[in-house]
Amino acid sequence: MGGRYLYLSPIFKMHVPPRRSGHMESPERFDKLRRSLKPLAVRNGWTLIEPEAARLKFYEAAHDPMYIAGLLSELEAALDSYFIDSDTYISPGTQAALEALSWSAHHALEAAEKGELQAAFIAGRPPGHHAGVSGPGLGAPSLGACLLNTAASLALKASSRGLKVVLVDFDLNHGNGSQEIVEAFGRENLFLIDVHQDWRTTFPWTGEPGVAAGGHALNIVVPGNSGDDIILSIVDGVEALVDELEPDLVIVSAGFDFYKGDSHLTLTRTTSRFFHRIGLLVSKYPSISVLETGFSAGLERGAPAYLAGLSGSSDPIGDRETRSSENVWREFEELNKNIVEFV
């Protein structure tokens, strides 16, 4: 059994939105996550790691070097926080946050390659799964608060070194950037499974259910008003698929916005049960989880349930299971009818 590493650093608070913008992707998210994860991680024998800085070259695994170079010159010149598109900002501290993410990803992957890793959780920001090869993924209207795609870069890098990789994305929003990257650079030994809320209800408006990326990705959607029963049945299907794929490494785009009431974007009634259950699934394999979004209750209650699952311990939140109506079950089955083995 390898080690468990939680990457936490105040450097991840240095990416700061423009004043008075009220942007939801804020440094306070990091404080919420640190409060909910740190004591639990220590109790479960995780090692806390303070990341150092590494150059952004790591990201060339998934992004066009010109895109990274362009972003870097903008970051180096940033004297104040400002929006680079309708949803996405940079600030003078953004480069340091990205360099800490880069270092953390590199460090965790090295441990995985040496066979010394059981689980890593990179509690960093900004998030990444909406960032595609050279900008917004799959032609989305914006980068969706993301700059560089850490999870997809990890998946590409690990698979290029011969590891069999499954990338699991359970953020509420579709990982359009990751799908675009897998489509562009995908290999036989890399498969993406993305579970997200009904693609017609929220950004980036892609992720229609079914097989994508030339057979290297699977999108599964959860209708609004779903309870735990629906999303837990999806986890059963995902688990069967992951077990069949027998990965050497699972990379996770870990978003916590599926948690009921996390923000106005969340239309489902998902509880800690889902996050704990998916943590247990991932714990069967060496894994690296990268924080995507999640804003309030998801970070405070979903994230600790997930970390407990990753640790193989019981759900510390213990929400009561929420149930879906027959109508919602029917909607779920209709939406995912092209992937019948999952419904």
Ligand SMILES: [Zn+2]
């Ligand atoms: Zn999200």
